[in-house]
Amino acid sequence: MTQTSTITIADLHQRVDAIFRKVGLNAQQAGALARVIVAGERDACKSHGIYRIEGALRTVKAGKVKPDAVPELDLNQGSAIVRVDAKGGFANPAFELGLPALAERARALGLAALVINDCSHFSALWPEVEAVTGQGLAALVMCPSYATVAPTGGSKPLLGTNPFAFGWPRPDHAPYVFDFATSVAARGELELHRRAGKPLPEGWAIDADGHPTTDPEAALAGAMLPFGGHKGSAIGTMIELLAGIMIGDLTSPEVLDYLGTTTLAPMHGELIIALSPEAFAAGRPGNPFARAENLFESIVGQGARLPSQRRFAARAKSEAEGIALTAAEMEQLDRLLEKGLDAVT
Template sequence: MNAPGTGNALVTLSLAELHALARDTLRAAGLGVAHAEAIARSITRAQADECHSHGLYRLLGYVDSVRSGKAEREALPVLTRTTPVILNVDARRGFAPLAIEAGVPALIEAAQTYGIAALAIHDCYHFSALWADIEPAVEAGLAAWCFTIGQCCVAPAGGTTPLLGTNPIAFGWPGPAGRPFIFDFATSAAARGEVELKRRAGEPLPEGWAVGPDGAPTTDPAAALSGALLPFGGHKGSALSLMVELIAGPLIGDLTSRQAKAVENGDAGPPLGGELFIAMDPAMFGRDTLSQRLDDADALFALAKAQPGVRLPAERRYAARARSREGVQIPSRLLAEIHALTQGDTEGERTRR
């Protein structure tokens, strides 16, 4: 069995081996140990949940950004508080995972103390899956949202020129039964990473995902990457994408996707930008007891699942996570590219671009 977007043999690694491979590859590229460890944790979580577009594949872009000098290698994030419930982390142009690890525990504490809190991550290079960013807050019993811009490759509904990022949205609720309801999706028809995986595998895109450089609809991933992706759901997805641009950009004093593109250096890594978290403690709201309200939410989930064919968001990831305790399967071609990174071979693997 092959992983999506790969088309080659698979090699099984334990989660410990996967973490060590990611960490050691980043360290060999010159990234500081704190950042390398945080990114390795992020990549391992995504791969364990079979989120291939944000798992080990992302290591290629991280290394590109370290080698190009775009991302800071050693700078540690700084946490400050504007008010007791408005928190900020200056990532200092480092990668986001370490900044998130610095800020989310403080977000959880503030939300549990005051009922609601917000955390803005500034000047970070975000390349991870948002569900992993909010999962610690949700596991702590909070309802949480997260927003960030993405690479400027999406045209607004009715347009054909990139203006917006893939602009993902994540939401989490602390249930049912210890398996939080969490969704995370791009506001484009597909995440850019999914399109890149299709290109690597030589597979066509579904219709409606993209237009080519000439503005005409295309199913060719290469044409889509040089043209524009499209928002999901037409004007509805486009409006949500614009919302993300506003609240992860001007609201928190960070870049829009278009502004981030203007300062890019052309490597294959993540864009510069910000990230906004909002967390609320259900214990601080409502007229009924918390247990009653959580039971009501669980009943809603149960009624949805009682309908044939219904699957709750995150269920597939939880099943993958359980399987991954025995190891994860990595495409041999991807492993070869990663091993080549530690040997200084930066030209031979450029077929991934």
């Protein structure tokens, strides 16, 4: 039987924050990073929880993120675009800085965009989506990553796993939220199959010669495939265009060139579009929030699921009972706090 400890959300935040402060992050960087990591752990989304701390530390150690960056807000008055220059720091404090202006602009104009430039991106998009829906706004969020995905019909890594995320605010419920890679699988899944010595499902990847493969080694040396064939490939390309090139930031191949590895947090930009259902629906029949609930009921009523429900159930449990961590996880937190950057290679 694995020994587990239960820790409150606030306690876990304090511990993660302390690890980041120890390695030189300023309060703004450390606080924002701790918030998203604790949110992942709280939601039982282990792949975005404390497991991610080491990757952030490695990125600091490699000098590929500025731990003491102070993001700068450009209100860009008279425009529907609000900008934050992350100044080489993590995306998360830059997003927190830009959110109030994005929300205000979207309410005033009906829709608005927040552009984050020069950030080390970390890590899922759903915390940002949920922050926008928390303002009563719908959100479309996207960013590139590292070139690991071949366009459909191609043979070489070019696109990133380019996440595409969306949220719709629900007044009396957790929001409607999805956040997924535009590749068939996440890159970490290939690595997990390799370690387990298990073949990949068909359709996930091609080898270095562009031939379909189920061998994880061959896939890691080759490329992953987009989800949904040419349609997913087109959406991944759209994300390179809008959330890389259009916002004047790196594309996935440029990110990989810059980092030389996929083991560090990627340096690029991010595009967040916020839309006001109240502004769009003004003067039209029906309340958009009530109508959306009817749609969700029709989905759930036929036995289908809304996305993110497993996360929200875990969240409710964590909020009521605290977060359960294994003894090994608690020791890891202690070790990271004690050793700081010496804990990672």
